[in-house]
Amino acid sequence: MKKVINQADNVVREMLEGFEEAHADYVRSLEGTTVLLRKDAPVTGKVSLISGGGSGHEPAHAGYVGEGMLDAAVAGEMFTSPTPDQVFEAIKAANGGEGVFLVIKNYTGDVMNFEMARELAEAEGISVEQVVVNDDVAVEDSSFTNGRRGIAGTVFVHKAAGAKAAEGASLEDVKKVAEKVVANTRSMGVALTPCIVPGSGKPSFTLEEDEMEVGIGIHGEPGIERKKITSADDIAEELLQKVLQDSVDFQGSEVAVMVNGLGATPASELYIVNRYVQKRLRDNDIQVTHTYVGEYMTSLEMAGFSITLMKVDEELKQLLDARADTPAFRK
Amino acid sequence: MKKVINQADNVVREMLEGFEEAHADYVRSLEGTTVLLRKDAPVTGKVSLISGGGSGHEPAHAGYVGEGMLDAAVAGEMFTSPTPDQVFEAIKAANGGEGVFLVIKNYTGDVMNFEMARELAEAEGISVEQVVVNDDVAVEDSSFTNGRRGIAGTVFVHKAAGAKAAEGASLEDVKKVAEKVVANTRSMGVALTPCIVPGSGKPSFTLEEDEMEVGIGIHGEPGIERKKITSADDIAEELLQKVLQDSVDFQGSEVAVMVNGLGATPASELYIVNRYVQKRLRDNDIQVTHTYVGEYMTSLEMAGFSITLMKVDEELKQLLDARADTPAFRK
Numbered sequence: 001m002k003k004v005i006n007q008a009d010n011v012v013r014e015m016l017e018g019f020e021e022a023h024a025d026y027v028r029s030l031e032g033t034t035v036l037l038r039k040d041a042p043v044t045g046k047v048s049l050i051s052g053g054g055s056g057h058e059p060a061h062a063g064y065v066g067e068g069m070l071d072a073a074v075a076g077e078m079f080t081s082p083t084p085d086q087v088f089e090a091i092k093a094a095n096g097g098e099g100v101f102l103v104i105k106n107y108t109g110d111v112m113n114f115e116m117a118r119e120l121a122e123a124e125g126i127s128v129e130q131v132v133v134n135d136d137v138a139v140e141d142s143s144f145t146n147g148r149r150g151i152a153g154t155v156f157v158h159k160a161a162g163a164k165a166a167e168g169a170s171l172e173d174v175k176k177v178a179e180k181v182v183a184n185t186r187s188m189g190v191a192l193t194p195c196i197v198p199g200s201g202k203p204s205f206t207l208e209e210d211e212m213e214v215g216i217g218i219h220g221e222p223g224i225e226r227k228k229i230t231s232a233d234d235i236a237e238e239l240l241q242k243v244l245q246d247s248v249d250f251q252g253s254e255v256a257v258m259v260n261g262l263g264a265t266p267a268s269e270l271y272i273v274n275r276y277v278q279k280r281l282r283d284n285d286i287q288v289t290h291t292y293v294g295e296y297m298t299s300l301e302m303a304g305f306s307i308t309l310m311k312v313d314e315e316l317k318q319l320l321d322a323r324a325d326t327p328a329f330r331k
Numbered sequence: 332m333k334k335v336i337n338q339a340d341n342v343v344r345e346m347l348e349g350f351e352e353a354h355a356d357y358v359r360s361l362e363g364t365t366v367l368l369r370k371d372a373p374v375t376g377k378v379s380l381i382s383g384g385g386s387g388h389e390p391a392h393a394g395y396v397g398e399g400m401l402d403a404a405v406a407g408e409m410f411t412s413p414t415p416d417q418v419f420e421a422i423k424a425a426n427g428g429e430g431v432f433l434v435i436k437n438y439t440g441d442v443m444n445f446e447m448a449r450e451l452a453e454a455e456g457i458s459v460e461q462v463v464v465n466d467d468v469a470v471e472d473s474s475f476t477n478g479r480r481g482i483a484g485t486v487f488v489h490k491a492a493g494a495k496a497a498e499g500a501s502l503e504d505v506k507k508v509a510e511k512v513v514a515n516t517r518s519m520g521v522a523l524t525p526c527i528v529p530g531s532g533k534p535s536f537t538l539e540e541d542e543m544e545v546g547i548g549i550h551g552e553p554g555i556e557r558k559k560i561t562s563a564d565d566i567a568e569e570l571l572q573k574v575l576q577d578s579v580d581f582q583g584s585e586v587a588v589m590v591n592g593l594g595a596t597p598a599s600e601l602y603i604v605n606r607y608v609q610k611r612l613r614d615n616d617i618q619v620t621h622t623y624v625g626e627y628m629t630s631l632e633m634a635g636f637s638i639t640l641m642k643v644d645e646e647l648k649q650l651l652d653a654r655a656d657t658p659a660f661r662k
Contacts, residue, residue: 002541002543004523004596005562005563005600006603011599014603015599015600015602015606016602017606018602018604018609018624019602019605022590022602022605022622022624023622055599058597058599058602192335212333232345235335259353263597264595265335266594266629266631266632267390267394267629268343268346268387269335270335271345271350271353272336272337272342272346273335273349275345275349278352291352293350295598295626298597300599301595301596301597303632304335305335
């Protein structure tokens, strides 16, 4: 197990400290918690956005804290939901008086703990709304989830709902945008190698030297199929087909594309995938308006990638184009 | 060899195509070459900056093409210098009339080929100056180099000299800034795993399951020592000591810090390293003015990282703070 860490128990705390030191222009920690807040939080006059979840998906979510995206990110232990009290502290600290909106990836622990935090906050008179992101078309139900999993498409929720909140929209209108993103976003991933949670000492699954796992989850949860590695174009085609054949009708529409690296895949390979994705969509009369290639939602040192498509309308295009200034996403 | 590619021979071309499609707001390709130009090149009224080298170090260098940094990047094959004619084409296309400045990492092939291109350009009446970056303190001479290697510190040259050029400074003044960066920048890296050049089918070196290579080069060239992996703090300390004990006197000064991932190391681990680096410098009366944590100069899917320190004065601080808008670096 080759990791650049000190003690496994301290990984999340030390990571957060190092993150805060690197990005003190953007964030500050909330003492005694694993919450990173916008430096100027609470920001008044706007709805506050909060996301979070297990660690190991960096730059999600702390990397998206800043102007135009999140007001706070709550970090759990590696691949483990943050506790309700941590989320509750984030809500109280981020709330600027216009209400708080929670962006939750669809994992059983996250949904339960964020909803408990929401109840605690509502009991104190804070208005809270939420969306549950479930963009992964690979599988229904899974080791961490009832229903579909939330993966890289979550970043589109941060961006669009964050921009809507920055405009001064109401909590209800922020929620509508978030729901529109969720309704129009579909993703799927593939892994070439597993990852190892610090302290566990062993990979979450194993793959032969010539195998890949299609439809992998961002915690290494099983996908659809384990098979021999094929070419970049063939792998991209397989993911795209599944995404395009799902319940969103992308045909003839405009889309935002994300080719997301899971951790260990070189940028050069992500660009080779993007080349195919762009060509394939063009050939199918789907117009790409926005393209994002890079590491947005990772799975520690897993090799692999995911492809996300979001069908966009004028409102979503304008929200993607709006100013964002965070450590991991600027526009 | 698990890679997301099509044919090994096409990796660089396909990567560049996918890059251009992803970042068409920033770059355009120069037909028939491996050159990516600023979309609005040639930009008049300023010195044009060009860098490049072997591929496999993404986002270097195409990721730094844009306002405030490079005017063009020239990509060679994987870990192989671009040919003089490619660099020459870049010079001609990027030249806006105020001269061209070449940022060359110190590898034998790069220095030779960029200098040949310079001669070709000068024969056509284009003013060309250059700097050779050699920030890696690990070893003198190496499999690819006479003298010290150029690694992640190169990005500080792009940023500072690029900002100077954007101010409208003369070719001579851009060169002075680049030389100041080189004189004040020192780096060292460590690898936990090797990387594999597409098509070669085997790693450039091997490490045991509990070993690391201290002082690694970005092509997997040998470092100083192969030893058992220690803690993040101990590894960071070992790199920092070597950097601090080199010929730049950092004591009592202000510095910019870069903790650079080599490809497969999770962001969480880079932040854990950053935590130690910041503490260690603070304890030693060295004031950090700028911090950069992420993948700036990679080595395909190598696991590991490098630490770079640049001693800064008022001019360099101001140049780091100047506007930059490129795919991989924004300010």
